[in-house]
Amino acid sequence: MxxxxxxxxxxxxxxxxxxxxxxxxxxxxxxxxxxxxxxxxxxxxxxxxxxxxxxxxxxxxxxxxxxxxxxxxxxxxxxxxxxxxxxxxxxxxxxxxxxxxxxxxxxxxxxxxxxxxxxxxxxxxxxxxxxxxxxxxxxxxxxxxxxxxxxxxxxxxxxxxxxxxxxxxxxxxxxxxxxxxxxxxxxxxxxxxxxxxxxxxxxxxxxxxxxxxxLATEKIDAIFTGKSAHAGAHPEEGRNAILAAASAVLGLHSLPQDANGLARINVGKIEGGSGRNIVANHAQLALEIRGSNERVMEDLKAGVKRILEGAAIQYGCHLESSCKGRAExxxxxxxxxxxxxxxxxxxxxxxxxxxxxxxxxxxxxxxxxxxxxxxxxxxxxxxxxxxxxxxxxxxxxxxxxxxxxxxxxxxxxxxxxxxxxxxx
Known part of the structure; x- marks a missing residue:
């Protein structure tokens, strides 16, 4: 031994x-x-x-x-x-x-x-x-x-x-x-x-x-693509990806309560933009969801999809999301x-x-x-x-x-x- x-x-x-x-x-x-x-x-x-x-x-x-x-x-x-x-x-x-x-x-x-x-x-x-x-x-x-x-x-x-x-x-x-x-x-x-x-x-x-x-989990990356513009002269020509991402963060963190079991969500990283005087044409979120069973996970995934897509539509941005990791x-x-x-x-x-x-x-x-x-x-x-x-x-x-x-x-x-x- x-x-x-x-x-x-x-x-x-x-x-x-x-x-x-x-x-x-x-x-x-x-x-x-x-x-x-x-x-x-x-x-x-x-x-x-x-x-x-x-x-x-x-x-x-x-x-x-x-x-x-x-x-x-x-x-x-x-x-x-x-x-x-x-x-x-x-x-x-x-x-x-x-x-x-x-x-x-x-x-x-x-x-x-x-x-x-x-x-x-x-x-x-x-x-x-x-x-x-x-x-x-x-x-x-x-x-x-x-x-x-x-x-x-x-x-x-x-x-x-x-x-x-x-x-x-x-x-x-x-x-x-x-x-x-x-x-x-x-x-x-x-x-x-x-x-x-x-x-x-x-x-x-x-x-x-x-x-x-x-717990079950899914790791998700969400990329918002907007349109850059001069922030002072013509902001109306832009589509602000940071605003879309920020709106999504607030919406996502309203999700966790679930009567079917334990639910967790966390946006751990947000980044985007290229300068203070430019309407941001790019923003990215790194987030995760966790649940104690598949019913909770299905509810969370549906909620995440709804909120991400809604934020993209609200601010005129294109959305791409992908799974980077998963467990049951x-x-x-x-x-x-x-x-x-x-x-x-x-x-x-x-x-x-x-x-x-x-x-x-x-x-x-x-x-x-x-x-x-x-x-x-x-x-x-x-x-x-x-x-x-x-x-x-x-x-x-x-x-x-x-x-x-x-x-x-x-x-x-x-x-x-x-x-x-x-x-x-």
């Missing part, structure tokens, strides 16, 4: 240094592929694992920042450098049994990491190699667990049965990546699927079985599955706790798709004391908790080998 814990921490620190934002996890993917080289592990990566639209792609300038001069020592380097990042690892036991899937996310955030001496990655010199990119949500820890777990599956394949599919998903931040992978052939025959997140305010030593309040709501629907896992983990000595996320995670697409096909799915929260909250420059978790996450997945596999619960 001590040896595994040390290996987990070393892997976590390796991937922490490599921090790359979504769709640009080039070196991260290369290191994943190399770490999982094993004759007993079938590795799939590049275009072959994709079966849907890649949402919220980076700009040309952003891609060049992370790929310029980069030479990847893997077979499908060109495809990875095109943004087809991530990997799927498959372990076949050759014996009849359940197909069990797992998902671990791999991307970092566009955030400058703290250089304070009390920030462990800085003090021990494993801070991000990329100025302006940082693992500030624990995905470096997720990858470490995923790699060690996949290796364990391969090493113990003779003692196990069935098939194991481990998804290393890109672009979770902004809920962009799962949409591109979830409809692939990999999930068609999955009996059980598990997801996990570290931290989020749950204390070290605690595990949540069935994370509550994983997920909740623990299967009481039997939940109760049996809970009893098993309690008997194994895990300290269990309830946890409400009230946020979004695109692992929900995988969980829902498996359930729609008749399989079982569960999301876990792995407790870990934090030095600063998620998405902050001083974020860090307790590395000693990684071993609990690895043990959790090992124990789940052992349990399902002898206690199949209503699999297909």
């Amino acid at each position: 001590e040896e595994d814990s040390k290996a987990l921490i070393e892997l976590r620190r390796e991937f922490h240094r490599l921090a790359e934002p979504g769709w640009m996890e080039y070196r991260t993917t290369e290191h994943l592929i190399k770490a999982l080289q094993d004759d007993r592990i079938l590795l799939h990566y590049g275009k072959e694992i994709y079966a849907g639209e890649r949402l919220g792609l980076p700009t040309k300038e952003e891609k060049e920042r992370y790929s310029s001069g980069l030479h990847l020592a893997i077979e499908k380097a060109e495809e990875v450098l095109e943004g087809y990042t991530g990997a799927i690892a498959v372990v076949e036991t050759g014996k009849e049994g359940p197909t069990i899937g797992f998902r671990f996310d791999i991307d970092a955030l566009p955030l400058k990491e703290s250089t304070d001496e009390d920030h462990l990655p800085h003090r021990l010199h494993f801070e991000s190699d990329h100025l302006g990119a940082m693992h500030a949500c624990g995905h470096d820890g997720h990858m470490a667990i995923g790699i060690m777990f996949t290796k364990w599956l391969a090493q113990h394949a003779k003692q196990l049965k069935g098939k194991f599919i481990v998804v290393f998903q890109p672009a979770e931040e902004g809920v962009r990546g799962a949409n591109a992978l979830v409809n692939g052939k990999w999930l068609e025959q999955v009996d059980y699927f598990f997801g996990m997140h570290i931290g989020m305010g749950l204390a070290s030593g605690k595990i949540c079985v069935g994370t509550e309040d994983i 709501a997920w909740y623990d629907k299967d009481k039997l599955f939940h109760d049996q896992l809970t009893i098993f983990l309690q008997n194994k000595g895990y300290a269990l706790s309830d946890f409400s996320m009230k946020g979004s995670e695109d692992v929900a697409l995988f969980l829902n798709r498996v359930q729609e096909h008749g399989g079982k799915a569960m999301h876990f929260m792995l407790g870990s004391d934090l030095k600063a909250a998620h998405h902050q420059e001083a974020f860090d978790f307790n590395e000693e908790d990684l071993i609990t996450g690895l043990d959790l997945f090992k124990d789940l596999v052992r349990f399902l080998m002898t206690n199949p619960i209503g699999n297909k």
